[in-house]
Amino acid sequence: MKNPVGPVLSMCDEVEQVIAAIEDDNPGTDIEVIDRGAYVRVQGENEITVTQQTLRRYLGADFEIRSFETMMTAFNGRAITTSDAITWQSVGLRKAEKKAATS
Amino acid sequence: MTQELGAQDLAPQLVPLNAIFATDFVQILVPVTTANTMQEVAAAVAHHVEGRRVRAQPFEKVVIHNGKRLPADMTVAAAGIKPLDHIAVEYDIPEQS
Amino acid sequence: MALLKREEWQGFVRDVDWSYSYVDDSAVFPEWHCGTGKVPREAWSAWEEDYKVSYPEYVATQREKEASAYAVKSALQRSTTFDHLDEGWKSATKMHFGGVALVEYAAVLAELKMARFGLNGAWRNMATFGQLDELRHAQITTFFGHEFIGKDAQYDWTQKAFHTNDWVLISLRNLFDGMMIAPNVVDLAIELPLTFETGFTNLQFVALASDALESGDVNFANMISSIQTDEARHSQQGGPTLEILVEHDPVRAQWVIDKAFWGSARAFAALTGPAMDYYTPLEHRKQSYREFMEEWIIDQFVHTIEEYGLKKPWYWDEFMRGLDIWHHGLQMGLWYWRPTLWWRPKAGVSKDERAWLAEKYPNWEKVFGDKWDVLIDNVNANNLEATLPETLPWLCSTCHLPACNATQSRDGTWRVRDWSLQYDGRTYHFCTNGCRQIFWKDRDNVNHQTLIDRFLAGQIQPMDVGGILGYMGLTPDVMGDDPDYEAWTKDYVGRPVEGISLAAQS
Numbered sequence A: 001m002k003n004p005v006g007p008v009l010s011m012c013d014e015v016e017q018v019i020a021a022i023e024d025d026n027p028g029t030d031i032e033v034i035d036r037g038a039y040v041r042v043q044g045e046n047e048i049t050v051t052q053q054t055l056r057r058y059l060g061a062d063f064e065i066r067s068f069e070t071m072m073t074a075f076n077g078r079a080i081t082t083s084d085a086i087t088w089q090s091v092g093l094r095k096a097e098k099k100a101a102t103s
Numbered sequence B: 001m002t003q004e005l006g007a008q009d010l011a012p013q014l015v016p017l018n019a020i021f022a023t024d025f026v027q028i029l030v031p032v033t034t035a036n037t038m039q040e041v042a043a044a045v046a047h048h049v050e051g052r053r054v055r056a057q058p059f060e061k062v063v064i065h066n067g068k069r070l071p072a073d074m075t076v077a078a079a080g081i082k083p084l085d086h087i088a089v090e091y092d093i094p095e096q097s
Numbered sequence C: 001m002a003l004l005k006r007e008e009w010q011g012f013v014r015d016v017d018w019s020y021s022y023v024d025d026s027a028v029f030p031e032w033h034c035g036t037g038k039v040p041r042e043a044w045s046a047w048e049e050d051y052k053v054s055y056p057e058y059v060a061t062q063r064e065k066e067a068s069a070y071a072v073k074s075a076l077q078r079s080t081t082f083d084h085l086d087e088g089w090k091s092a093t094k095m096h097f098g099g100v101a102l103v104e105y106a107a108v109l110a111e112l113k114m115a116r117f118g119l120n121g122a123w124r125n126m127a128t129f130g131q132l133d134e135l136r137h138a139q140i141t142t143f144f145g146h147e148f149i150g151k152d153a154q155y156d157w158t159q160k161a162f163h164t165n166d167w168v169l170i171s172l173r174n175l176f177d178g179m180m181i182a183p184n185v186v187d188l189a190i191e192l193p194l195t196f197e198t199g200f201t202n203l204q205f206v207a208l209a210s211d212a213l214e215s216g217d218v219n220f221a222n223m224i225s226s227i228q229t230d231e232a233r234h235s236q237q238g239g240p241t242l243e244i245l246v247e248h249d250p251v252r253a254q255w256v257i258d259k260a261f262w263g264s265a266r267a268f269a270a271l272t273g274p275a276m277d278y279y280t281p282l283e284h285r286k287q288s289y290r291e292f293m294e295e296w297i298i299d300q301f302v303h304t305i306e307e308y309g310l311k312k313p314w315y316w317d318e319f320m321r322g323l324d325i326w327h328h329g330l331q332m333g334l335w336y337w338r339p340t341l342w343w344r345p346k347a348g349v350s351k352d353e354r355a356w357l358a359e360k361y362p363n364w365e366k367v368f369g370d371k372w373d374v375l376i377d378n379v380n381a382n383n384l385e386a387t388l389p390e391t392l393p394w395l396c397s398t399c400h401l402p403a404c405n406a407t408q409s410r411d412g413t414w415r416v417r418d419w420s421l422q423y424d425g426r427t428y429h430f431c432t433n434g435c436r437q438i439f440w441k442d443r444d445n446v447n448h449q450t451l452i453d454r455f456l457a458g459q460i461q462p463m464d465v466g467g468i469l470g471y472m473g474l475t476p477d478v479m480g481d482d483p484d485y486e487a488w489t490k491d492y493v494g495r496p497v498e499g500i501s502l503a504a505q506s
Helices: A015-025 A052-059 A065-070 A091-102 B038-047 C006-014 C041-046 C055-077 C087-117 C121-146 C153-163 C167-181 C185-214 C218-248 C250-279 C289-307 C316-322 C326-336 C351-360 C364-380 C433-441 C451-456 C465-471 C485-492
Strands: A004-010 A032-035 A039-045 A047-051 A072-076 A078-081 A085-089 B014-021 B028-033 B061-065 B068-070 B086-091 C406-408 C414-416 C419-423 C426-430
Touching: A004 A015, A004 A047, A004 A085, A004 C185, A004 C218, A015 A039, A015 A047, A015 A052, A039 A047, A039 A072, A039 C185, A047 A052, A052 A065, A065 A072, A065 A085, A065 C055, A065 C218, A072 C185, A072 C218, A078 A091, A078 C218, A085 A091, A091 C289, B014 B038, B028 B038, B038 B061, B038 B086, C006 C121, C041 C218, C055 C121, C055 C218, C087 C121, C087 C153, C087 C167, C087 C185, C087 C218, C087 C250, C121 C153, C121 C218, C153 C167, C167 C185, C167 C250, C185 C218, C185 C250, C185 C289, C218 C250, C250 C289, C250 C316, C250 C326, C250 C351, C250 C433, C316 C433, C326 C364, C351 C364, C351 C485, C364 C485, C419 C433, C426 C433, C451 C465
Parallel strands: B014 B086
Antiparallel strands: A004 A039, A004 A072, A032 A039, A047 A085, A078 A085, B014 B028, B061 B068, B061 B086, C406 C414, C419 C426
């Protein structure tokens, strides 16, 4: 992967479900999972997203996306948080998007 | 005009040095005096390292200062070694032919 | 009733910049704190964080994190887990508690400075959460370490360490004062959140958690992981700041990163390096320090700074070569000067451990093996005296760590070299060319005096080993010693020995 982006999850009971949710939310992207015991890297090329809707399907209807932070010890790229989703984007892509938005 | 004392007549002054002994892993602080000879300086540096971290070898030790090997009987004052100067102490290993 | 989405209201409460009519902008945002430099004041209006959080969200999430960390702690308090931890691993945690607890407090002050002087409302908002984070880290680290004092007096240094003049602490104070206390907020955001927190802290708080978990220290693994979830968020103050600085003053941006990166790399070589490659029991090591550095720093961080349009620092080759050397030299120094530590440093050079080191670091035997062999032979000859220091290692005038970095000559031999310079009528010595160069560029900054400077100025009395240990605050009950000499020397008992300390042979 040239520009891997995505969360680094700390070891917790929900890791497998979170990975499944990320895979569901990024159908066209290869999701790489690197397991180092205490932490698991989940990454895709340039941009990946996870939504509250999908997370709720795996983690229960009361899951709040803000709680994702309790599992994320680090991440690669820029993390863009909204009240429905988190997107990890490479710095290059983020810059290009911002530029396009202002011009 | 006042009289200047020669190096021989000056009371010894403390000269703290930054020293490395041969293949040791670290620079160390070694205090010597202006009156010490290079042989004594080499021994003072070796005391902290030789046989402790670097195996003792049966060769003379030589002091190197500013890239120059200094004679064993030369004093610190005569060699112009100043406080906080760096010296290296090396085994004088005869060249094998 | 449906609540408004955060995106629908956050701008109104967060963007609280306005034009001052009673005072000048420079009275509210003085240059010496704000450091806008060549960046036009109005350029900061573009500052925007990607990682957004509101106060209600913040409070709810932090509460969950705290509840979970303390639940693990109280569950384990009733178990015997701690008593079964390896001494080496415990040392890694003592080093962490003492070296980190009050740095977290210094980070509170740094975040508060950004919360007040940050040049955009969004930035100040984020820093406000950041200072609450750091307050939590100072508290949780101090509290978790404190729990063990009853079992082991060395844990008392969790709180005590930064109040002493121990050389390790002088080095860390120098680094963090330079990174957190001294700089204006622009430099601060790039040194602390961007370089230190997105780069290096991951090594000590995420990567080390792997070793912690393998070593059976679930509580510690959980604590540092929990802390790092905060860091991951507030470290995001770095990106938007860097973006703006790079656009207007790329030379300054590069220098600030170069300096912070180098200082961090030196400190982590001293602390994380030995913890990963020597203190963590061999069977519990997930990866080597070098491999963790490659994963977290070389790949991830360097990729990031290049994406921002910056270059690898000028010292890159020296830094990369140092990955195989620095922490091994420091490990030998920590071990040799072990009475100056508040933990029990494991030597970690039994035959199996050496085989692992040689596999991970192909030059290890060549550079360090011969010296460990002499130390081993002295231990086996029952001459511990020869393995204890009678003078100080030379401490670098930039990083304040022992100058112990061998480099390879053209003829293939490895030697420690002198890196020195003359300035203002005196000679300064450095551990590396990088430290020498940074000192020169920063030479008019006020730097802490090294322990050597203090010793030579007569501040340490009496001028002997006892005086030095007293000055550093070390008392016999905490003074470091090897936890188990036999563990790493028994493999070598009975081998032929020559050239060891004369005292042993007499």
